Amino acid sequence: MHSHVKASKSNHSNLSDIGIGIVTGGLAGVSFWLAVLPLDVAKTLIQTNPDKHCSRNPFQVLGSVYRRAGLKGCYAGLAPTVTRAVPANAAAIVTWELAMKLLGIKHD
Template sequence: MDAIETSVFFFFFNLSADVPASGVYFASYEWLQRVLTPEGKSRSDLSVKVTLFAGGMAGIFNWMVAIPPDVLKSRLQTAPEGKYPNGIRDVFRELIKHEGVRALYKGAAPVMLRAFPANAACFMGYEVAMKFLNWLAPNL
């Protein structure tokens, strides 16, 4: 593959990995917010702890979906040229054959340790910004 073909391939491969992971990210945050909201209360009544927990877990769920394609992509990018003539399929077959399914999650522990606090803070910032904007421009 030449440089342009490679760039286009990895662009679409990244999209095929990031879109489902992002879907899981936002859906799991919304789901956790709904599940953790006491009956008769609204999401705006949730405590900081609950918001941080939902955001942190959403980050972990996101990475559970995103890590396997990232591992495959990294293996393909760092392999000697010509080692995987059929691309990602060959990487996947070799990885499963020689290292097993768990190899798809190599490096997951440090990613998960970072994911929880980073995404908890991200969603906390989102909720604070939304409260401020709703205060600034109610009924908008």
């Protein structure tokens, strides 16, 4: 993204760096949670199950969730998780890039 934005010869490089950080951080957060949310659902079910004799294998738990509720059950809580992930990860990337710039650390 930086190479495409820099090619336009923008006079607002700091503003474009922040915009790029917001977009890439938000996309990274969404991508991460789309990949791991089913395992997080299984983990939550294992942690909150009062029956100590139930399966502790997250893949078995996830299989039973899928059989019972389908793919929608595996992604329970996706909307609030993504809603939280976008600003949190965007802020993390922007802060990281700002810290690197303030410390004078260059990266390619």
